[in-house]
Amino acid sequence: MKKIRLKLEKWAHGGYTLSHHEGHPVFVTGGIPGEEVELVIEKDGKKEWFGRVLEVHEFSPQRIKIDCEAFGECGGCSYRHISYEKELELKLSLLKELFPDFKKQISLISGPSSHYRNNVQWQIVDGKPGFYERFSHDLVESSAKECLNLDSKLQWKALSNEIKKPKQSLNPKFHKSKSDSIQARISLDKVVPYEKENTLFLIKGKTIYAPPNGFFQINQFLIEPWIDKIGSWLSTSEKVLELFCGSGSIGICLNDKIESLMGYESHPKSIQFAKKNASKNGIDHYLYEVKDLYTQKIDPAPKGYPTWIVNPPRAGLNPLLLEQVEKYKPKKLIYSSCNASTLRRDAMGLEKIGYEIKEIVLVDFFPRTAHYEVLILFGNIQR
Numbered sequence: 211m212k213k214i215r216l217k218l219e220k221w222a223h224g225g226y227t228l229s230h231h232e233g234h235p236v237f238v239t240g241g242i243p244g245e246e247v248e249l250v251i252e253k254d255g256k257k258e259w260f261g262r263v264l265e266v267h268e269f270s271p272q273r274i275k276i277d278c279e280a281f282g283e284c285g286g287c288s289y290r291h292i293s294y295e296k297e298l299e300l301k302l303s304l305l306k307e308l309f310p311d312f313k314k315q316i317s318l319i320s321g322p323s324s325h326y327r328n329n330v331q332w333q334i335v336d337g338k339p340g341f342y343e344r345f346s347h348d349l350v351e352s353s354a355k356e357c358l359n360l361d362s363k364l365q366w367k368a369l370s371n372e373i374k375k376p377k378q379s380l381n382p383k384f385h386k387s388k389s390d391s392i393q394a395r396i397s398l399d400k401v402v403p404y405e406k407e408n409t410l411f412l413i414k415g416k417t418i419y420a421p422p423n424g425f426f427q428i429n430q431f432l433i434e435p436w437i438d439k440i441g442s443w444l445s446t447s448e449k450v451l452e453l454f455c456g457s458g459s460i461g462i463c464l465n466d467k468i469e470s471l472m473g474y475e476s477h478p479k480s481i482q483f484a485k486k487n488a489s490k491n492g493i494d495h496y497l498y499e500v501k502d503l504y505t506q507k508i509d510p511a512p513k514g515y516p517t518w519i520v521n522p523p524r525a526g527l528n529p530l531l532l533e534q535v536e537k538y539k540p541k542k543l544i545y546s547s548c549n550a551s552t553l554r555r556d557a558m559g560l561e562k563i564g565y566e567i568k569e570i571v572l573v574d575f576f577p578r579t580a581h582y583e584v585l586i587l588f589g590n591i592q593r
């Protein structure tokens with residue numbers, strides 16, 4: 211693999227610094243702007259190159275001692291070489307860059323920066339556990355020792371043999387690959403296999419079950435503050451349309467402010483669980499329906515729901531969904547996104563059809579990684 215020496219120029223999105231070499235923009239992991247480093251090029255496209263720091267020749271004063279042997283090679287973390295305070299400052303400034311016209315302050319919700327993950331996907335290659343290298347399906351051997359982002363119950367050495375059993379569904383006759391994965395998550399205080407068992411969460415005094423393979427937010431410390439922030443944007447007696455509702459956690463936890471709710475989601479088991487979760491928590495007037503929101507229209511339901519809470523996957527909203535927003539003109543649209551670049555695109559689309567950003571909140575669901583959640587409150591200014 212090609213090695214080069216470079217001065218790192220500036221922070222970039224995605225956990226990288228950006229520099230230039232022989233006419234190529236070079237995105238580098240593990241460095242800090244101002245540092246002079248030796249790096250290995252891990253991916254060289256026609257235009258952009260991607261590299262990883264091997265050795266630092268001129269150190270930044272922001273650099274701290276790295277607390278994980280796998281850092282750099284492992285595809286998980288991007289920021290273990292700077293303090294968590296610096297990481298938050300950086301994430302806020304990168305987010306600000308995406309919304310230059312928003313003149314108010316972006317607020318921040320953060321919590322403990324380690325042991326926050328309530329679920330894990332351990333990769334198994336040739337019988338060995340760990341996490342993949344960046345841009346590859348090779349394991350970083352040292353990654354199995356301890357992952358500081360994980361709850362201690364999800365560390366490889368803490369998992370029971372029952373959880374570590376290979377997937378039953380894989381038929382060796384057809385499945386030739388030597389790799390597999392084991393997914394587990396925390397159900398109250400025990401660990402369950404993600405693909406086989408229900409998971410129980412206790413959020414704001416509500417019991418919420420997620421089905422096998424059903425989505426649930428992964429930062430065990432910030433789910434409640436995140437839901438509280440959404441709740442702070444609701445008045446009393448709201449009529450809410452919840453899009454991409456999963457097992458119903460947001461609407462169920464905020465039921466004291468919600469008069470009626472219609473939830474949509476494409477995962478049938480999650481909708482089945484949302485219905486059960488509502489009724490187990492004494493809520494019998496919410497409606498839920500399975501719908502692929504990227505291909506199926508939501509009408510005629512939206513008419514009676516002037517508040518929309520939208521929490522899509524990384525792809526964000528698509529033209530069909532924006533069309534539905536334009537048609538039904540919700541008064542208030544609360545958008546929670548795990549992908550700031552699709553969020554920015556969608557915010558531009560929403561601005562074109564009469565929405566303005568009232569508030570932006572960075573919720574740091576994924577400390578030490580390049581990822582973060584963003585909550586935006588949009589208001590309809592044409593109503």
Ligand SMILES: C[S@@+](CC[C@H](N)C(=O)[O-])C[C@H]1O[C@@H](n2cnc3c(N)ncnc32)[C@H](O)[C@@H]1O
Binds near residue numbers: 425426474502504
């Ligand atoms: C970021 S999660 C949010 C779930 C829920 N709000 C929560 O916090 O638990 C996105 C959800 O969108 C669902 N989803 C993915 N593609 C979808 C589609 N095409 N139509 C509807 N829902 C979809 C996923 O199953 C997942 O539950």
